[in-house]
Amino acid sequence: MRWINTKPSRGAQLALMLLPFVLLIAAYTAGSAARLAENANDKLLPSLAGFTEAINRLAFLPDARTGDYLLWSDTAASLIRLFAGLGISTLTALLIGMVIGMLPYLRALLAPFVAVISMVPPLALLPILFIVMGLGETSKIALIVIGVAPTMIRDLALKALELPREQIVKAETLGGSSWQIALRVVLPQILPRLITCVRLQLGPAWLFLIAAEAISSDSGLGYRIFLVRRYLSMDVIFPYVVWITLLAVLTNFILDRIRIAVFPWSELEKQG
Amino acid sequence: MQTFSKMLSITALTASLAFGMASGAAAAPKTDFKVAWSIYVGWMPWGYASDHGIVKKWADKYNIKIEVTQFNDYVESMNQYTAGAFDAVTLTNMDGLSIPAAGGVDTTAVIVGDFSNGNDAVILKDKATLADVKGQNVNLVEFSVSHYLLARALETVGLSEKDLKVVNTADPDMVGAFQTADVTAMVTWNPMVAEIVALPGAHKVFDSSQIPGEIIDLMVANSDVLKDNPNFGKALAGIWYETAALMTADNAEGKAAREAMGKASGTDLAGFEAQIAATKLFDKPADAVAFTSSTSLPKTMDLVRNFLFEKGLLGSGAASADVIGIEMPDGKVLGDSGNVKLRFTEVYMKAAADGSL
Numbered sequence: 001m002r003w004i005n006t007k008p009s010r011g012a013q014l015a016l017m018l019l020p021f022v023l024l025i026a027a028y029t030a031g032s033a034a035r036l037a038e039n040a041n042d043k044l045l046p047s048l049a050g051f052t053e054a055i056n057r058l059a060f061l062p063d064a065r066t067g068d069y070l071l072w073s074d075t076a077a078s079l080i081r082l083f084a085g086l087g088i089s090t091l092t093a094l095l096i097g098m099v100i101g102m103l104p105y106l107r108a109l110l111a112p113f114v115a116v117i118s119m120v121p122p123l124a125l126l127p128i129l130f131i132v133m134g135l136g137e138t139s140k141i142a143l144i145v146i147g148v149a150p151t152m153i154r155d156l157a158l159k160a161l162e163l164p165r166e167q168i169v170k171a172e173t174l175g176g177s178s179w180q181i182a183l184r185v186v187l188p189q190i191l192p193r194l195i196t197c198v199r200l201q202l203g204p205a206w207l208f209l210i211a212a213e214a215i216s217s218d219s220g221l222g223y224r225i226f227l228v229r230r231y232l233s234m235d236v237i238f239p240y241v242v243w244i245t246l247l248a249v250l251t252n253f254i255l256d257r258i259r260i261a262v263f264p265w266s267e268l269e270k271q272g
Numbered sequence: 273m274q275t276f277s278k279m280l281s282i283t284a285l286t287a288s289l290a291f292g293m294a295s296g297a298a299a300a301p302k303t304d305f306k307v308a309w310s311i312y313v314g315w316m317p318w319g320y321a322s323d324h325g326i327v328k329k330w331a332d333k334y335n336i337k338i339e340v341t342q343f344n345d346y347v348e349s350m351n352q353y354t355a356g357a358f359d360a361v362t363l364t365n366m367d368g369l370s371i372p373a374a375g376g377v378d379t380t381a382v383i384v385g386d387f388s389n390g391n392d393a394v395i396l397k398d399k400a401t402l403a404d405v406k407g408q409n410v411n412l413v414e415f416s417v418s419h420y421l422l423a424r425a426l427e428t429v430g431l432s433e434k435d436l437k438v439v440n441t442a443d444p445d446m447v448g449a450f451q452t453a454d455v456t457a458m459v460t461w462n463p464m465v466a467e468i469v470a471l472p473g474a475h476k477v478f479d480s481s482q483i484p485g486e487i488i489d490l491m492v493a494n495s496d497v498l499k500d501n502p503n504f505g506k507a508l509a510g511i512w513y514e515t516a517a518l519m520t521a522d523n524a525e526g527k528a529a530r531e532a533m534g535k536a537s538g539t540d541l542a543g544f545e546a547q548i549a550a551t552k553l554f555d556k557p558a559d560a561v562a563f564t565s566s567t568s569l570p571k572t573m574d575l576v577r578n579f580l581f582e583k584g585l586l587g588s589g590a591a592s593a594d595v596i597g598i599e600m601p602d603g604k605v606l607g608d609s610g611n612v613k614l615r616f617t618e619v620y621m622k623a624a625a626d627g628s629l
Contacts, residue, residue: 130448134454134455216411230371
């Protein structure tokens with residue numbers, strides 16, 4: 001029996017899946033207990049009870065100053081910015097990605113430009129964005145778009161170029177115009193890739209969102225983390241980090257399910 | 273089940289190890305001390321003293337080692353101190369109460385270095401009086417001394433924070449932000465204030481010279497470390513007063529020191545001297561002793577703790593502003609005397625005044 005052929009049973013698979021999480025929590029609890037035994041007011045590694053208390057305060061009790069339920073109002077503010085940014089990026093990427101992939105003239109015009117733009121570190125542009133677009137929502141959404149759209153455009157253009165030449169030729173012999181080929185041959189085949197592309201850009205999109213919120217904002221998940229950071233309020237920061245992770249994992253999962261439901265053939269191809 | 277109990281015992285072992293190590297560290301004799309400071313007009317002497325051998329001179333005198341580290345991020349320096357990585361740090365009276373003290377780290381103010389006397393200001397765009405701030409978005413570093421200054425300013429014109437909206441903005445971006453169209457009101461500190469008031473349309477409508485002695489810059493140290501090693505406190509006082517005397521000296525040497533400090537804080541001699549003018553620097557230990565033991569300090573700390581309590585910064589479980597005890601030099605305690613976490617003392621400054629360092 002070779003190692004590469006030994007597979008875990010269903011139970012063992014579940015246990016192995018949970019093991020790293022359990023170990024992480026156990027290590028944390030031990031460290032937290034040690035620090036709290038020394039200083040009951042220590043804020044660096046709060047106890048699990050401290051987290052429960054903080055989550056309860058943020059999610060289920062109105063804030064004394066504004067009357068908002070902070071966790072939910074922060075989540076709403078952040079998700080609106082995130083999805084606005086991702087939405088604009090997705091549409092731009094689809095449009096520009098397809099023309100670069102299909103039309104040689106526009107490819108010559110845009111492909112090198114997009115390639116260069118995609119190399120500009122977006123965070124380095126942040127001070128410029130804030131001055132040009134102000135400190136409001138526009139500059140935060142713009143940062144996300146600048147951060148993720150060029151990569152998405154390049155990815156989709158490559159995907160469009162990868163389509164077998166025979167398919168395009170066949171469509172041409174059947175009398176298809178450029179417009180028809182775009183709509184009936186190219187578009188359906190790159191849409192699944194577009195969804196995957198959005199999934200892969202979720203991480204960077206969150207990064208840019210939090211960076212923008214940290215600098216100037218009055219609500220949002222990143223805003224809250226950087227606000228309470230001043231007070232070492234790890235009892236707020238840790239749950240917020242877990243919550244952001246959860247939101248990202250959930251969005252990723254839902255997008256993948258949508259792809260499989262709408263384009264079942266893309267999943268078949270993958271398995272094949 | 274067996275694995276579970278094994279895991280529990282591993283957890284217990286790790287915990288006991290961590291605990292044992294921590295208590296071992298506290299008991300060890302200490303000869304090496306770490307001090308953190310960040311860029312601000314009243315704290316520049318620490319960097320200068322470190323670069324020009326003054327720190328080493330005083331450390332050698334008491335047979336200890338003092339390592340001085342500059343932080344580019346003020347908040348990070350306080351967090352590092354609170355987490356236990358440093359024995360002393362420069363901070364304001366307000367942050368001292370809300371960060372280390374509220375975090376359970378018993379902290380003593382070794383040196384009262386200066387108070388802001390115009391260095392912090394409320395600035396409006398195209399409006400000339402403070403009352404015009406009503407209804408505006410105000411950009412500031414939320415929960416900082418700027419926020420406190422705004423609250424105190426609003427009191428003077430019968431307004432409250434409900435009459436406007438606070439927008440949290442990072443301090444390096446203040447000057448740029450003021451030049452964008454949607455920013456109309458701002459509270460910040462020097463050197464940003466100086467740059468912003470020079471912009472067209474900017475009006476300074478309130479500054480810290482109108483609440484003198486309330487925003488105090490301190491050098492604080494961990495109370496336990498200080499109790500076991502009073503020489504560390506004496507060395508700090510020695511370093512401070514030697515450097516402060518040099519900094520205020522009206523001769524070529526003093527000018528060279530001010531120029532070096534100005535350069536280190538990103539400005540020039542003239543800019544730095546303007547900042548010193550907006551700061552009440554306690555370069556003579558006797559003045560600092562008189563200020564620290566005056567009756568105005570308890571009043572200031574009472575205002576500060578009530579502000580922090582209203583903003584929920586004394587801990588989420590705090591029932592009142594009394595939750596943390598603040599000990600004054602005369603031994604009187606403001607708040608809970610069973611939970612004293614911030615102490616003011618004139619011992620080290622007095623030793624400097626008496627020349628007994």
